[in-house]
Amino acid sequence: MSDYPGYEETIFSKIISGEIPSTLLHQDDLVTAFRDINPAMPTHVLIVPNKWIPTIDHVETEDEPALGRMITVARKIARDEGIAEDGYRLIINCKEHGHQEVMHIHMHLLGGDRVGPMLIRKK
Ligand code: 5GP
Numbered sequence: 001m002s003d004y005p006g007y008e009e010t011i012f013s014k015i016i017s018g019e020i021p022s023t024l025l026h027q028d029d030l031v032t033a034f035r036d037i038n039p040a041m042p043t044h045v046l047i048v049p050n051k052w053i054p055t056i057d058h059v060e061t062e063d064e065p066a067l068g069r070m071i072t073v074a075r076k077i078a079r080d081e082g083i084a085e086d087g088y089r090l091i092i093n094c095k096e097h098g099h100q101e102v103m104h105i106h107m108h109l110l111g112g113d114r115v116g117p118m119l120i121r122k123k
Contacts, residue, residue: 007054012104016050026073030066033073042112043081043088047073054103056094074109083111
């Protein structure tokens with residue numbers, strides 16, 4: 001897409017369209033949620049906007065409904081998965097320093113055990 005030079009749509013667009021299979025947990029007009037292919041925790045779900053937005057740095061005001069929906073869908077899935085009472089972590093990585101590997105905004109929902117400290121401290 002010429003709007004975002006250097007970025008291209010990713011495999012997540014094909015998961016959203018159903019072209020590539022995934023374990024789909026939720027889909028509506030704004031967002032899609034599916035299990036991470038390589039789970040880091042007993043529950044590891046990715047919640048993505050249906051619209052391709054490469055990174056949080058590309059978000060516009062018009063994207064606020066989708067970003068808000070990502071949170072309410074995370075809450076619903078956490079309850080469905082039975083992890084809401086003990087708690088969980090939501091993570092959105094951004095670009096290289098944030099360790100983002102797939103250039104389509106995605107929120108990680110991680111739980112089912114203690115996630116541990118937020119960061120590995122370098123100092
Ligand atoms: P990031 O490091 O970009 O924040 O996280 C990317 C996540 O996408 C990783 O946790 C990775 O396991 C997951 N992932 C990459 N490719 C696929 C795929 O084809 N299907 C699914 N379900 N998850 C994927």
